[in-house]
Structure formats: C-alpha cells, structure tokens
Amino acid sequence: MPRPNRHPSTDDSAASDIPPSAWRIRADAWEFLGYAVKQIGAATPSDAAIHRNNLPREIRRLLPMLEALEMYWASPGQAHVAEVRRNLESGDHSEALALIEPVARRVAGHHAAEPTAETEREGDRPEEPVEAKKRFEVLVIDDVSPADREAFQTELLNQRRPADAFHYELVFVPSFEDAVVAILLNPDIQACVLRPGFVAKSKQRLSRDLHKFLDGFLGKALPQRPLDRILSLAAKLGQLRPELDLYLVAGVGIEELAGSLTRQFRRIFRRQDGLELHLSLLAGVAERFEAPFFHAVQQYSRKPAGVFHALPVSRGGSVIHSKWINDLGEFYGLNLLLAETSATSGGLDSLLDPHGSLKQAQKLAARAFGAQKSFFVTNGTSTANKIVHQSIVAPGDVVLVDRNCHKSHHYALMLAGAQVSYLDAYPLNEFSFYGAVPLESIKRTLLDYRRAGRLHEVKMLALTNCTFDGIVYDVERVMEECLAIKPDLVFLWDEAWFAFAAFHHIYRRRTAMASARSLEAKFADPAYAARYAGHLRELGAPADGGDHGGNVPDGGKSRSGVGHVSDEVLLKTRLLPDPSKARVRVYSTQSTHKTLTSLRQGSMIHIHDQDFGQLNEESFREAYMTHTSTSPNYQILASLDMGRRQVEFEGYELVQRQADLAVSIAQAVARHPLLKKYFRVLGTTDLIPSQYRETKRQMPLRDGLAAMAEAWEKDEFVLDPSRLTLHIGLTGVDGDTFKHDYLMDKHGIQVNKTSRNSVLFMTNIGTSRSAVAYLVEVLVKLAETFEDEQSGLGGRGRQARRARVATLTSAPPPLPDFSRFAARFRVDGQTPDGNMRDAYFESYKPGACEYFSADELARRVAAGEEMVSAAFVTPYPPGFPVLVPGQVITEEILSFMSALDTREIHGFNPELGFRVLTGGSAA
Template identity: 30%
Template sequence: MNKNNCRVLLVTSDPDFGQRWVAELQPLADNDAEAPVALDFKHTHADGLIGYLACGETQVVVLDDAGTQAEDVAAVRGLLRGQRAEIDCVLLTGADTPEVDEFECVISRAESNYGVVYRTLRRILLERISTPFADALREYVYAAKDSWHTPGHSSGDSLSGSPWIADFYRFMGEHIFNTDLSVSVKMLDSLMDPISVIRQAQQSAARTFGAEHSYFVTNGTSTSNKIVLQHLLRAGDRVIVDRNCHKSVHHAMIMSGALPVYLESSVNQRYGIYGPVPQSEIFSAIDANPGARLLVLTSCTYDGLRYDLKPIIQRAHAAGLFVLIDEAWYAHGRFHPQLRPTALECGADFVTQSTHKMLSAFSQASMIHVGDFSWRKQTMDDAGGAEFDAAGFREDINMHTSTSPQYGMIASLDVARKQMSIEGYSVLSRTLAFADEIRRHVDDATVFRSLGADDLCGEVLAADGIRLDPSKVTIDVGCAGVSAPAAQARLFTEFGIQVEKNTHNTLSFLVTIGTTESKVLRLKQALRRLSEDAQSNTVAEPELAKNSGQSLPALSSIDALPRSAYFARGEKLAWAGEGREALIGRIACDEVVPYPPGIPLLVPGQRITAEILDAIIAFTSERKDLEMHGVRSVGQEPALRVLTPAEAAVAESELRSLLA
C-alpha cells in the first residue's frame, strides 16, 4: 500500500544531536507497517526552517530548546505559526517545568526510549488527520444494518427496485442514500447534543481553524449568521452593521427586534461593485453609539476584498462591542501565509464560514467559530457575563437546526477539515498559482484587464489597508467594448464554462482548491477567443460598456425598526405608471435583494428614495440573469410592500421612543 509521506522536522542548534535523533527515529518509521502514513525525519538549523515550511510534506516541527534562548525559541515558533498555522509544533526540552501552552506536546530531550518518542509523534499526527464522524459513518454503512427507521427510502431500497425511479438511484449512487440516516442511529451522535464523534470532529475543527469552539451547521452561513445574532441580541439592541451585508444578517435583525446602525459601503460605480466600509466611518459609528452591542462586517466580500481587521476589532472591543465577521467566502484563509491574518487571528468573537464555498464540503455545509473572550474580562462583566455561554449558544443552534440533519453533509465538514489540516498549504499554493496564471494571461494575451484591489476599491479606501483575496479573479471586459452578460452567455454556451458572477462589464471567476490545470487551459483559450472577437468588432463602444451598468443607490434613512416594518400588514403598491411617485417617500416592509450576491437594495424600515426605486426597477427589468427577492406583484405588475400611513406613524413613534 502506498502511504502519503509526512515530514517530521527537528529544529536544533546542535547538528550532532540532530543526526543522532534522525538516525534513531527513521528506522522505526521505515519498519512501521501499520502506520497509515510514512514519517520522514529530518533536522535543520533555525535558518533552514523557512525552506522546509515551503514544502507541503512538512507536518510536524519539533523545536529543540537546548542552548537556545527562550526568546529565540519564541521567534522560531512565531515564524512557524506565521507560515503554517495548521501544523503541529512540539517542544523538545530539558527544562523541569517548561512553558508548553503554545505547543501541542512536550518531549524530554533526555528521553532514551526512541520508540516512545516515535509513537508520540505519530499519535500527534494521526489525531490531526483523523475524521471521527466520517469514519463512524463509513463503519455503520459497511456494517449493512437493516433499516427500520426514517428516512422512508430505507438506504435507497425504495428507489433501487423501482421501474420508475431506479435511474435516479443509479445517477446519484448508492452511498448518497445509505449515508442518509436517522437520528435513531446512536453511534453517529447527535448534531443537537453532540457527545461523541460529532463533538470530536468539532473539537478538531476548532484546533484546525484556530478557534476556541467550532460548530457544524447544515443550512449554510445564512443560518450561521442568524444563530450568532440571536445569541447576542435582544429587542432594541443596537447593531453597527454594513448595510450591504448578506441578507441573512438583515433577517436576523428582523427576528431579534434589534436596531441597526447602518454603515454605508464604498461603491465602485464603474464596475458595479460594493466594497468595504471606510475605516474612518466604522470608527465614527462606534464612537457615536455608546452602548451598542455588536459590530458585523463581511470580510472578504463576494469580490474578494478584505478589511485590515485588527485595528477595527480592537476599537470595537475597547468600546465593549462584540464582533461578528462573516467569512463565508474565506474559509481557506488560515492555510496560506499569503492569505492571513484571518478574522479569528485579528480577535473576532464570532466567525461564520461557508466551508462549501472554497473547501471540499457539500453545499450548505458551514461552520461557526468562536474566538477568545478574554477581552471582556479586561473591559467589563455585563449582565450576560464575560465568558462564552456555551450552553446558551447550543440552544440557539438547536432552534435553527433540523432534528433530521444530513449526515453526509456533516461527514463532508469533517473531511474538508482534515484536508486543510494536512494539505491546505499545498493545495492553496497550487490554487494561488493558477489564479496568478489566469491574471497574467488576461493582461498579456487579451484586450481585457484583470482587476486588483486598487481598481476595485478606489481612492476612498486607499489608506485602509484593504487586500484582495487572489482566488477571486475579476476581469474587466467592458474596457474592450464587451458586454459582460453577453460574454458570460458565450462562455457557457460555446465553451462550457460557468462563471461565478458578472456585473455589466466584469466577469468574476472563483479559483478554488478544485481548480485543475485542464480547466485553466480551457479558460485561457476561451478568453483568448473572446478577445480576438472583441478586436475584430468595429462597432464596439468601450466607454458605453464601461458605464452602462445599473446605478447602486446610496443608503437612505431608517425610520422604523426592521421587525416592526416586516411584520406589519402593509400595502402593496405597483410602480407602473403613476405608481412610482406614490412609492417615493414610503417606508419599506420587505428586503429587496438582487441575488446573487444577496446584498439588499432596500431593507425593512428604510425610506424609499427615487434613486433606490429606480435602481430596483432597473435591476428588475434589465437584469433577467438575477433573482429579485422581495418584489411583490399587484395583478401582473411588480410592486413593493410598504407601511400604510397609519402603520408608519406608529412605527416612527416607536423608533423615536427607543432612540430617546
């Protein structure tokens, strides 16, 4: 059986000891037929560490502190954590009472039984690459137990023998069905109250992603956001939030009765892209809202723009605010130095991640990560306590979790965690190289342009330290007179390529750990063909293509609590004909959202302006490629639901009373 190779590296200032250490341990590894991995032992001086860390096979680093000052050991460990946060770090020491909090394990330098040393190092690695839930699921399926419980398809037997739907069974494959099991199977634990394999899998996830606690969620980051906001907010609590956050955050504020303090994002009108909120505006909102409970930001955005989070989180914590960072698009961030620091590393209290967007989990599979709450002990001890309320958080999770979760989805979270823990650096190095190759091809071999952070952000964010996740490749085709929706359609119909999204003049490609060299070659060929056609098109109008997108409207006033507006009866008004004028100035009951990416043009409680209404009309009539959530109808005409004058008077009075 071929075994995957994993390197164990000793970092020592004593080369003679290093040689002896390797000479003792390598034969033990070579003769270990039962180990599922092949351990390769090496030693190096501290100066050689960086080269070994650049190799994905390096999985365990042992730091020898003999003859080394404590600050030098800390510096080496800092280098290790800065480059490869996911791998194990072991301290080899002669100290009687070593400082071991920052190490996975400690081994005595005087240990003469190298068999013990070898087994200890192997155990550390095998614990990291184990998948307790996925293994238990596989074991149960292969045991072939008879099903006398839900679900009704009984491991697929209701389909496999059917003359009408057996084709679907064959198409999906037997394991889709025989891993779809009931909570009656006790050996597979319970997502509602995990005590065994699911709990172990979540603990492994916390270690891998750098969290204090991690939780599996089987209904996406939309539900994850709702869980966190429900846990933190009560009616009337103020939330400082990017108005252009995902719709799930707005839904959570409707459910909680919280009062949003909306931050206006930067808007790149040229490319039709929402960017981050300027740092100065975030700081001003924190200062202007003493007693606010929570700050919510999205980092990175759908287009890959990342905040410089550390100063923002520090400012929020100093003011007593919890911080939730929506990292739905950034679950991969911890596993390559080019992508760090992550939100957790910057001090976020809660981070939600769509494990399925960039990693190897099934769709809807997400995680909630909880950070270190020590800052609250240093600043205050409010009525909710300074410690994380794990029991209360579990109840909030259970309120949103199905009692019949999909076990294959949970297993995919376990396996995706394992992959990033053991080969995250390697697969992301390949992914980032592919993204760079695509960008260079666009800039060197086509008439299009790849866009960087400066292009997407503009001058308003120039000093904010905004960075771009390189895996999100945005290409300006409008600069060559090409309509992005038309280009998207051609890529799909002529070349079999489906892009992530488009604006009026840009195409966005998501380069993931599943991207292959063949896919990159086909994309480069397709872009070259589009470029050649654009060059031969004598009627192209670059300036028109550059500026013909729908306008992104500015934020208007919030004149009712979102909860009050949403749960009002309201009235529906069509905008056709004279209806447009009747809608301007009214208070919206619903969230109006073009999807993707799910960023609202209008939220409940918001005053409708002419600019906002015209944008909604334009998106509805001109962007047939988008879903428009929240638009109602009167007869056959599109309409919006708004507060009646009487309801508006009550809602506005309620809001004034709350703000008084």
C-alpha cells in the same frame, strides 16, 4: 543523508535563487529536465559525445535550481538530484531519465511520494506496501556533520514497523532561516524536530523576495541565547503553520527545560529516545487524521441492520429493488444509501445534542480553525447567521450592519426585532458594486450613538469579511478601535467566502478567530496596559478610565476611557481599548462548502467569546435548536469532518496554490496582446481607494510574498488575490450576457457573480493548472470572436458597438446609499436605526400595502410624497438589498433600479411594480 556539493557551472548563479512560490517552478523544472534529457537520448552518437563533455545550457540551468530547491524536501531530495547529475555527466542518459521521470510524474500530479534509492530500507517492506500508506515529511533543524545526520536518520527510520499507519522521511536544514524557508516552500512537512545545534543564517542563495520576507517576519536580529533561539523558532514556525507538531530533542537538562517549553512543543526528548520520538511523530499525525464522525458513518454503513424507523431510503430500501428509480442508486452509489439513517445510535450522535463522535468532530474543527468552540450547520451560512443573530440580539438592541451584506443578515435582524443601523460601504460606481465599510464610518456611527446617549443600546457590529468581490478588512484593527469606544461590543464576521483563510499565514491574520486570539493575548499582556496608559495621556483622557460621557443605564459596562475626548480627535486617532474593560466577543460564520471541501450547504459557526458561558451559552443553544433541522443530513456532517482533516494536512499548500494560480491568470491577461485589448483584471488600485491604502501595488502577490505580507499588514483594506474581477466593458457585452451566453453556454465556464461590466472568477483549493489553461484559452477564443465580429461590421454596426462600449465603460447612475427609515420606525431623529420587524409585519395588515409601477412611484417621489418600502428588494447582481421594509424610497434608488440590466430582482414584481406601505404613511 549527506548534503551533496554544489557543482560549479558557468551560468547557474541566477538559477540557484530559491523562488518564493516553489510548487509550480519545482514541478516544471523536473518536467523540463526530463524533456531535455530525452532530447539528448535522441541525439546522434557524435552529438551525444558532445553532450557528455558539455551539458546543454538548459540542463545546466535546471540542475542547480533543483539542487537548491530539493534541499527543503526529503523526497526526492538533494541526493537524488546529485545522482541525476552524476549519470548525466557520465553519459548514462537512460539511467538519468529513469531517475527523473517518476519524480516528474509525482511532483506534477501531487501523488504520494514514491520511494527512491535513498529511502528504501529494510523497514520499508511491511505487509502493506509503503506506497499505500499516507506519507509525510519531518523537518529536522540542526547544524551537524553528514555522519551525525546519517546516524540520526538511521536510528529514527529503523524504528519503523509494518503496523505503522503512516510513513515519513526526514529533511535536514542547518539554520533558523532555512527552517522558515522549508516551512514556506514544502507543504509535505507535517512535523518539526528542533535540536539546539542549529545556527541563525542560511548559506543558501535565497531570492530577494524571500530575503525581504524573512527580514520582515524575523526581524533584523535573532536571539543569541540557545534557549531564546529555540523558543523564537518554535513561535515562528507555529505562526506560519500552527497545525505542525513541534518536538525538541535536547542533550541535557530536559527536566528543567520542560516546564518552560510545554506550550511550544508537543514533547521534549533526550537524544537517546529514538523510539519514543518515532511513535510521537506517528501519533501526532494520527491525531489530526482522525475524523470521528466520518468514521462513525463509515462503520454504520458496514453493519447489517433492520430498518424500522422513518426514512425509506435508509439502507437503500426504497431504491435498490425499485423498478422505476433504481438508477438513483446507480448514479449516487450504494454507500450514500447505506449511510443514510434517522437513528442517532451506533456512534452517529445527535447534531442537536452531541455527546460522542459528532461532539469530538466539532472540537477538532475548533482546534483547526483556532476557535474556542465550533458548531456544524447543515443548511448553509444563511442559517448560521440567523443562529448567531438570534442568540445575541434581543428586540430593541441596536445592531450596526453593512447594508451590502448577505440578505440572511437582514432577514435575521428583522426576525429578531433589532433596531438596525445600516453602514454604507464605499461605492465602486464604475463597476457597479460596493467595496467595504471604512473604519472611520463605523467609529463615527458609534460616536453618534455616544453623543445621543444611546451607546449602551448598541449590541453588535456585523460585517462581511471578505466581501464577494474579495475586499478584506483589517479585522483586528476594526475590533480594537471599536472596543476603545464600546468595550462590550459583540462582533459577527460573515466569512462565508473566507473559510480557507485560516490555513495560510498571511491570510490568517485577517480572520476573525486569529484576530480574537491576538486581542485577548494583547489585553492580558502587562506591556499593553502600560501602552494604554500612555495612549490616554496623549489623548488627554482621565487616567482613571472614567467615561464622563453621559448617561450609561447599563451600569457602566459599555463605558470607555475616552469620554472627555472630542469626536474629531477620536476619528483621526488609532484608538486602543482599555484592557481592564474590553471583552473579546467574536463570532464567525463560514460556508465551508464554498471555499473548502464539503457537500453543499455544509457550514460552520466559530466562536471566541470570553463571556460565552456567562452571557450567551443558553441563548445560543436555543437559537441553534430553533434553526437546525431535527433531521440533519449525515453526509454533510461527515464531509465537514473530512474537510477539517484535509485542511489540517494540506490547507497551506492548497491555499497558496489557489492564490498563485489566480495570479498566473492575471498575468496571462495582462501580457497577451489580444486579451489585454478587450479585458483587464481589476487590482488593488481599482477596487480600494488610495485613502485606505499605505502600499501602492496593483497586485501585491504578483510582486512576491513579501509585498503581499506588507500590504496585508499595513493597509486598511486588501484584495484577496484568489479572486479576479475581469473588466469586460471593451467587449461591448454586459456581464450577465457574457456569463450565460459566452462562458457557460458555449464553453462550460461556471462563475457566480457579474456586474454590468465585470465578471468575477474565483480560484479555489480544487482549481488545477489545466483549468487555468482552459480559461485562458477560452478568453483568447472569445477575444478572437470579438475581433472577427468587428472586422465584419459596417458603419452603423461600428457605431452601435461604440455606443454599447461607451455605456459599459462610462459611469452609470451612482450606487445608492441607504436613504433612511421612515420616522415611525425610528427611535429619534438623532440616530439612524429603524425597526424592520414592525415595518415587515405592518404589511400583513389588510389594506396596508399597495403596488406602484416604477413610473408612478417616480412621479410621486418627485412630487414630495414619502413612499415607504414594504419589502426587501434585492437585485442579482449586485446582490444587496436596495430597499428593506420601512425604508424611504428616493429618486436615486429608482434611478439606479431603472439602469439595472439584471434578470433577477427578488421582492420586485415586474408586472405589478414595487410593494409600498400606504396605511398611516406621513407626507
């Protein structure tokens, strides 16, 4: 397709910049163009003549913007914009509108591409209409003449047949930079064809943000040799979107090229192999489109069957002909019942012993999420966490864990009999919730165990990434520095709220699986070994890597090469592990149903463990058997399979949109004069203390993709832009009341989490622009309500309101750190770990426990008695256990509990008080 010439105009220079987040601007531009053309059509004849000679300013602004954007899309593409321009300049406004409106509808509604005049060909009239087929776009990277481009497109598209399962169109770019921009902007691209003729630099006018992003992502100088440039581009495209299929079309010597390029490209072709390339494009997409378990469930539901097994609801037997519950079938639909079975035949496979469609579905999930192995879980990430803990932790193993993690970790560690060493996250007292655990704290704890001669007992580190409130670790750095101290440490990253992150290039680098792959590749690189040797010299450590750090009863497996180096030096230094000793053993648990598409309780476990087969496969299988139901829900499993298919095709687009929509909410709150009077979206500088940040931006993505990439590369902690913590202290309404009485009851706005003075809003891959607009509208209405209430208050009312606001905007009692385990549950006085299992089951003994009211407990603690909790006490919000079995109760904890205004506290009986261990406690 020939590239149209740019039309000169008087005011289009700024408009021609390519925006970094194009989806919203592109949709709005087509819609606004349609409005503007309609206005011309409604004008008087004399005005129409004026418009014919001089297009209105708005149209002159929009056309060059769309010409610049559509260079990176095949449909409708630049030629379509050029046709619109020609019609407008000739005065044929009705024809221009006929070209604009279908595109505006499709782009705004994100429907399958509609064929345009440029893409209608003989091969587009199969038995099944083209519109009914799944469509995608193929990026062709080559700097060729319009005639050569047209010839290649004609050759390839003429291969299409009625039986083809998918329909694709080609978009051409001439340069390395344009290829990267196209992948960033156009999520419809599912495959790339590289041809050696592409050049380095783009001739397009790119935004400052895109230029800055490209400089950081590509570096200042691109490779000069053609082969190096091809390899570099393939690597960069794979880094941005690893799910893409990459193909190379070369003129000569493909036999010699094939050996060095097989890792980067799915296939290599000669220029004459149009049919094979066409078939490969379709086959690559078909491979990702396959959802084997979902397909098996579909097929089962369509087969006639006689049910003679347990499960009366199977095939709808107990529902369809019922006189009293037939409305259940009407509500949920017949397919749900037809697909229900307790049999594992007919291709449905067994979750506990998969050999067919389910095994294949889990392999596809591992590919999509970048794991070595993936396992489906049908009863939530709480169970996934228990499986991982049980598979790794034996009684007596020391586990370092964030005290602020989900309660399933605490229960799992109690059941496993672990020696639990709690890590304290930094507190955000002003907002009544915690941040994340600083790397220095983790390193200091490991070094404390080394100094005590117990480092060999430390088995695992468990952290939450990202936290409920959106604080994200630098996962690779945490693991790298920890492995420098304890080379065989196992990592469990609870990514319950972060499953989506694997499908965006900036988010991905802070996920467990991507970090594990990066570390394994790094440790295998000879250049890293040389870097590590230099690191040891700088530290003054022995070059032989010997530990010399004390007793290591495990035979040296946990030794590092920094035994002679002082703790204070190690704490201040960015540490590197010994590549000859470090083992990459990483587990991730994800709530697919929380942030991706899955039915409720659909979760996954992802594994990248170099020693899985040798050290953990059998115990993992047993743990999986222990916690997994023998009657798993097949609908949940099928939805996990389909959720994986979705993100392999449109995950990048959906994640970029959810983050962009969240930023638009934050901007609306900051700009609206009434909203900013009562509300404030907390940003990076509010939730991440300055000592954990090199960058200074309050909301990096608001400042562009390059700013976000910089923060996510440099800062110890970053904030997920798709999560918005709205500070509501100035309303005088606490978070719990605001959630229930104002948002949910009055306006149907659903949220998960509040603190005493904040509400957490989360965009997700299903959030729409309409939903965002509704939320902003509701917040404005609420602000107007608060304005009206204030205007009607008398003197005492105003005074009472000021008091409420002061309570919500002043610091409450500090969030309590973990106190300590009682001495009888600890190994020694040097290290902090305790055995919760012993404490938990001590409460089973008759007479071992007693209830105390808060006042009586406070009196006894103040008098110096050691009062030990017999139970987990977990307020919601903030949702972390303030007390665990065996923990010593302190004045700070009781003060914090007394200031809570939450409706729900697990483990606390409001009538009886706190359950305390009394038998054998020491004063």
